[in-house]
Amino acid sequence: MDKLPDSIKKLFVSKDNSDKTLPDNLFVECPGCQEIVYRPKLEQNLGVCPLCSYHFRISVDEWINFITDANSFLPLFEEIVSVDPLNFPGYREKLESLYKKGLNEAIRTGYARLDGIKILMGIMDSEFIMGSMGSVVGERVARLFEQGMNENLPVIIISRSGGARMQEGVVSLFQMAKTSAAAKKFSDSCNLFISILTDPTTGGVSASFSFLGDIIIAEPNALIGFAGQRVIEQTIKQKLPEGFQRAEFLEKKGFVDFVCDRRKLRETLVKILEIHRYRR
Numbered sequence: 001m002d003k004l005p006d007s008i009k010k011l012f013v014s015k016d017n018s019d020k021t022l023p024d025n026l027f028v029e030c031p032g033c034q035e036i037v038y039r040p041k042l043e044q045n046l047g048v049c050p051l052c053s054y055h056f057r058i059s060v061d062e063w064i065n066f067i068t069d070a071n072s073f074l075p076l077f078e079e080i081v082s083v084d085p086l087n088f089p090g091y092r093e094k095l096e097s098l099y100k101k102g103l104n105e106a107i108r109t110g111y112a113r114l115d116g117i118k119i120l121m122g123i124m125d126s127e128f129i130m131g132s133m134g135s136v137v138g139e140r141v142a143r144l145f146e147q148g149m150n151e152n153l154p155v156i157i158i159s160r161s162g163g164a165r166m167q168e169g170v171v172s173l174f175q176m177a178k179t180s181a182a183a184k185k186f187s188d189s190c191n192l193f194i195s196i197l198t199d200p201t202t203g204g205v206s207a208s209f210s211f212l213g214d215i216i217i218a219e220p221n222a223l224i225g226f227a228g229q230r231v232i233e234q235t236i237k238q239k240l241p242e243g244f245q246r247a248e249f250l251e252k253k254g255f256v257d258f259v260c261d262r263r264k265l266r267e268t269l270v271k272i273l274e275i276h277r278y279r280r
């Protein structure tokens, strides 16, 4: 591959996974081991590098395909869409262009089945304004918990977010309290909430519902935290420890229950649901 001229190479090798999901190119350069990986192989491996186990960021549709039973996902609350409460410059246009692309807000919610067990599921979509939590994300998360309470179903949410949605100002900050209150009510109804933290889970989402799971699972090496590392260092004028805000560090400190390889996630979730007596 190295011998090819750059102009040809870039047609089918993507170097960068920082944008949102698995790149479309036929070959992808793994940011973990710098090896070239064949895309279909990567897909078969649930978006995990077969050579070094680097976890690529994957799209909502890929999550649904990789984790839930085939054709079991039934969307809920998609009719709730964002307005522009503060007349924030450019926000309305941004929303419209994203809707036109077929995206439907920064979280998709719905019913699904895991090995036959009925669940309610939320999957955050970082392609939609960095997976930021505005009023719609808050409302959908709160309704997901309410639905779970009414039907005695477990709720599983896969988080991936840059935090609160700046364009909705204080309205987006309300969502932290709203989703936390909904999670508490759900918890009081003795149902199970499993929160899965993927790369990155930061800001207002990490400071609200995503850290309120009865069981909190993180993906390997995921960045998880509230404020960015540089901001904290500049504020406290101290160097932060190695691996700070990474999944394994948080596991060691007790902030997450365990780190789980994506290839083991489905069976792990099924086991947890069975232990909690959710039946098929």
Ligand SMILES: [Zn+2]
Pocket (backbone or CB within 6 Å): 030, 031, 032, 033, 034, 035, 049, 050, 051, 052, 053, 054
């Ligand atoms: Zn790799």
